[in-house]
Amino acid sequence: MKKATVERILDTAEFEFGAHGFVETSLRTITSKAGVNLAAVNYHFGSKKGLIQAVANRFFEPLTVGMQKRLEVLGTQHDNHHQVLTELYRGLLLETLTIAQRTPSRVALFARLINSAYSQSQGHLRKHLTHQYAPLFLLLMQIMREHMPSMNHEQFFWRFHHLLGMMVFTLSNSEALAAICAVEYAAQRELPEILQQLVSVLVAASEAPVTPMEKLA
Amino acid sequence: MKKATVERILDTAEFEFGAHGFVETSLRTITSKAGVNLAAVNYHFGSKKGLIQAVANRFFEPLTVGMQKRLEVLGTQHDNHHQVLTELYRGLLLETLTIAQRTPSRVALFARLINSAYSQSQGHLRKHLTHQYAPLFLLLMQIMREHMPSMNHEQFFWRFHHLLGMMVFTLSNSEALAAICAVEYAAQRELPEILQQLVSVLVAASEAPVTPMEKLA
DNA sequence: TAACGTTTGAAACGTTCGTTTCAAACTATC
DNA sequence: GATAGTTTGAAACGAACGTTTCAAACGTTA
Numbered sequence: 001m002k003k004a005t006v007e008r009i010l011d012t013a014e015f016e017f018g019a020h021g022f023v024e025t026s027l028r029t030i031t032s033k034a035g036v037n038l039a040a041v042n043y044h045f046g047s048k049k050g051l052i053q054a055v056a057n058r059f060f061e062p063l064t065v066g067m068q069k070r071l072e073v074l075g076t077q078h079d080n081h082h083q084v085l086t087e088l089y090r091g092l093l094l095e096t097l098t099i100a101q102r103t104p105s106r107v108a109l110f111a112r113l114i115n116s117a118y119s120q121s122q123g124h125l126r127k128h129l130t131h132q133y134a135p136l137f138l139l140l141m142q143i144m145r146e147h148m149p150s151m152n153h154e155q156f157f158w159r160f161h162h163l164l165g166m167m168v169f170t171l172s173n174s175e176a177l178a179a180i181c182a183v184e185y186a187a188q189r190e191l192p193e194i195l196q197q198l199v200s201v202l203v204a205a206s207e208a209p210v211t212p213m214e215k216l217a
Numbered sequence: 218m219k220k221a222t223v224e225r226i227l228d229t230a231e232f233e234f235g236a237h238g239f240v241e242t243s244l245r246t247i248t249s250k251a252g253v254n255l256a257a258v259n260y261h262f263g264s265k266k267g268l269i270q271a272v273a274n275r276f277f278e279p280l281t282v283g284m285q286k287r288l289e290v291l292g293t294q295h296d297n298h299h300q301v302l303t304e305l306y307r308g309l310l311l312e313t314l315t316i317a318q319r320t321p322s323r324v325a326l327f328a329r330l331i332n333s334a335y336s337q338s339q340g341h342l343r344k345h346l347t348h349q350y351a352p353l354f355l356l357l358m359q360i361m362r363e364h365m366p367s368m369n370h371e372q373f374f375w376r377f378h379h380l381l382g383m384m385v386f387t388l389s390n391s392e393a394l395a396a397i398c399a400v401e402y403a404a405q406r407e408l409p410e411i412l413q414q415l416v417s418v419l420v421a422a423s424e425a426p427v428t429p430m431e432k433l434a
Numbered sequence: 435t436a437a438c439g440t441t442t443g444a445a446a447c448g449t450t451c452g453t454t455t456c457a458a459a460c461t462a463t464c
Numbered sequence: 465g466a467t468a469g470t471t472t473g474a475a476a477c478g479a480a481c482g483t484t485t486c487a488a489a490c491g492t493t494a
Contacts (some may be wrong), residue, residue, distance in 0.1 A: 097433065120393070161386070166380075169383070205383070
């Protein structure tokens, strides 16, 4: 049985958005590759912005459910900071892998969505994401902060975004990096291997000594 | 005396590209804000791609000169890994600050250029950058690698890009992050303060224990 | 000043984009 | 099987884009 129009559009859009970005992907590309009429997007999603938000929602929904469960468990532990942070990052990357079904374009989509939450170029998406997923985001930050006890609020804020950047860059460029790696080191690495490397680096960066808010000189 | 057309275009283009990205910035926006004729871009730079590459060159040229000097000095030191890495990251961020003249949009431009070197969306820029600045890039990687002696080549490759991602994300979103920080923590942070935080985290991430290339599970 | 190469200005070209239109096809209900 | 509501299809719209054209203005040299 043929998949419904809405799902076909979402599947294709999610792939193309992940591979080429929101602006660089046209509705004509999406609809033709999905085998549906051009007008179907505006009929079912109202506009291109509506489609982008729908893609974001379908992607984030299972991720938030999975992370919510993990955070509930981790939130009760308070003793071993190192271990909790390790479990937290491992869980976050595992959930991402599961949701992304190990395809690079879906992983890249995740990174693009996070990036959009901070960029002004997709203002509608920024507003949508911050309104929709702020609670989970804040819970994640709160648990992380509890296990970085040497920092004040602002120091943690900056540290958090350093960690986020490390993840986002690796995720969004995982395909290109894996390609370079295959050529330079003759090693065909898959996503689970790449992300495994990330965990201990994230933990170490979390545990790096706190620097006073002074100017770089 | 009025600045020459070419420089006015480059100044405006660099600002707009940094603030809104290459695709999202139109030649009409650049030329109108620069107060020059629309056709001037194609006359002086051949095409929009030519303009982007010219902007990249004008930005990277002084950066490469400054970094070359720093790397020559650092390349002779071999004893204290921690100290050399600290100096290296501090130097890199200081050079970036100098070149970017402390304006967020120029810092963001730097991050966008680095990102383009890994993205397929601006293929011409990727090729241009890798051909033009590969030597400096490789020298930087080589010196860094010498001070992360516990890693093999491939492990260093991944670690390097984790560090790069941390920098790129912080640099490209520094304006948005500073704005959030000002609201949440009533602290007006400037770029030198933000980047100072980054140095010790970069070093710690460099010194994080090496993980075998296993799958995340 | 005359002539020539360079630069600028205003307009248009051809494409692509998101969106809209509206008739045709389909589907569910009575 | 007729009807009403939903979905699809083909075409067009208006706007924005990069690029091109070509005459006018400028600057330099003889």
